[in-house]
Amino acid sequence: MSPRSTKVSKYLAKHLRHAPSEIGLTLQPGGWVAVDDLLRAAGENGFPITYDELVECVETNDKRRYSFDETGDVIRASQGHSVEVDLQLEEREPPEVLYHGTVDRFLPSILSVGLNKGKRHHVHLSKDFETARKVGARRGGPVVLTVDAGRMHRDGHEFFLSANGVWLTDAVPPEYVTKT
Numbered sequence: 001m002s003p004r005s006t007k008v009s010k011y012l013a014k015h016l017r018h019a020p021s022e023i024g025l026t027l028q029p030g031g032w033v034a035v036d037d038l039l040r041a042a043g044e045n046g047f048p049i050t051y052d053e054l055v056e057c058v059e060t061n062d063k064r065r066y067s068f069d070e071t072g073d074v075i076r077a078s079q080g081h082s083v084e085v086d087l088q089l090e091e092r093e094p095p096e097v098l099y100h101g102t103v104d105r106f107l108p109s110i111l112s113v114g115l116n117k118g119k120r121h122h123v124h125l126s127k128d129f130e131t132a133r134k135v136g137a138r139r140g141g142p143v144v145l146t147v148d149a150g151r152m153h154r155d156g157h158e159f160f161l162s163a164n165g166v167w168l169t170d171a172v173p174p175e176y177v178t179k180t
């Protein structure tokens, strides 16, 4: 990602996940907004983005955070929202094991009450260890937890897979979490 794309990505994260109303946008079901509305709102609110910059940001994004629908007329963040929106994700059977990256200081709480979603819609889980390690490293020395996703699913917990490959669930009770 170019430095400009990283800036655009951060702006999109803020307004497609957390604060659309701050620039006069409302997310449609699925989290979609019209590309024209987004570009107009960004320009009117002091962060002009060209259509080509938007496409470059979507296509080169390190985590494929954003996608256009098949018409190309609307865009959304695939996951990570805090604003209330129905992402219309389909329930999926998860792999036997998923990983969650965090830091040491959260461990006592996580091992006692489990993983909770905090401000986001879901707890975010990764299918590979390395991705989880990077997620944890955003906050300090990373600690990777193993989640018994297969067992959770058999016990009735729902899982969803975002368009960019992040596994999502409502909460992970502590009995399914192990420190690796």
Ligand code: HQG
Pocket (backbone or CB within 6 Å): 063, 065, 080, 101, 102, 103, 106, 109, 110, 113, 114, 115, 116, 117, 118, 119, 120, 123, 124, 135, 139, 166
């Ligand atoms: C922790 C980024 C104490 C949890 C990433 C995490 C991801 C608890 C933090 C995506 C807890 C929440 C999401 C408990 C959970 N007690 N701490 N009971 N349960 N926590 O940012 O998973 O770059 O909301 O371990 O790559 O870190 O934005 O979630 O440390 O995919 O696209 O509370 O965000 O993607 O933090 O990250 P977050 P996350 P993007």
